[in-house]
Amino acid sequence: MLQALSAIAGGGALAAIPQSSDAKDASELPPPKRVVTGRDGAGKSVFKSFDVTSKVVEIDANPGLTFYELYMTEGVPGLTGLEPDPMLKGTKAFPGPGGTVFRLISYPPRRPEGWKPPPGVTMESGLRELSDKVPGMGDHFEHDAPGMHTSDTIDYGVVVRGEMTLELDDGQKVHLRQGDCVVQNGTRHRWRNPLPEPCLMAFISIGGKRS
Template identity: 40%
Template sequence: MRRVVTGHDVDGRSVVVSDGPVPRSREFTSLPGWISRLPWATEPGAPVSRTGEDPTPKVTHVLPAPGGTRFIVLTFPPESAMADPAFDPVAFDAEQRADSPGIAELIGPDGMHTTPTVDYGIVLQGEIVLELDDGNCTPLAAGDIVIQNGTRHAWRNRSGRPVTMAFVLIGTEPDH
């Protein structure tokens, strides 16, 4: 995956300041086919970067604070990969926690989780199912968009092929 970042030169003109692979990208060894990428992030109140300085190395929590954002691209292997006898759920959980601190701790053994964010999700490739806590399952295909309003959910790849989704997470104030 290629990431192009713009900024401004010394005269204030727009320029490409970075063009290359997503630097914060991880292919999991504990679950082949699971790929996590963090192309960009913003922190609450931070000004727009005029130089295109990469904020991703400074991100310590993938879950954004209220007013912050995270741009995440995930590739989900088929659900059947977790049924493989070689799959080690403990190793996968450890790799998730190392890669996605702040969110990984919220994911239950069944994959269900809730975050205090509004998430814009776009299916880039493949087919996936959005499961909500009432058991409702909504199939999604390439080009479909999901607006996730802090609801408990899980993603299920029952297709037999990898699925890639892009998410923009916007940190919100938690309900009291």
């Protein structure tokens, strides 16, 4: 997730891939539309929302890292269809037990050799910004293993556009292409974009409890 901050702390840990001059930054891509259904006073199904995603979070410390916060629930949904939009209250990193968070994340292209972060950015300041904008997110990341993080969730992930590398303990890796899916069972991991173009992934996180 924090690919650029991994490069800051890891020095030459990322091999160089030239960045294409026509590679698009996430900010150049149109935000996704979000459709939310519900019920009206007569109990008929209706569209409650059909608009551009309102919660778009850009991380200045890692240009191109963008969160599209779509929806979240807590506990067992009542399914009345009359619930207010939960995103009006803001967002958070991960749900509590039984809750869900639905988001898209656009990851920046793999950085070219010699790339430097914005002036004044450190691992600590980057994680602080992440937690400020997506409350609590930065707290899940390890300082001595850049990019590695763990959450008490099962995460269903889909590569919507581009390609992504998922890394687990002991350097185990799998390469994911567009359309590939992953079930992340609360394990320690990190994401790295191997290409000189953005990668867009969709995630549904379901809160669990470690036993």
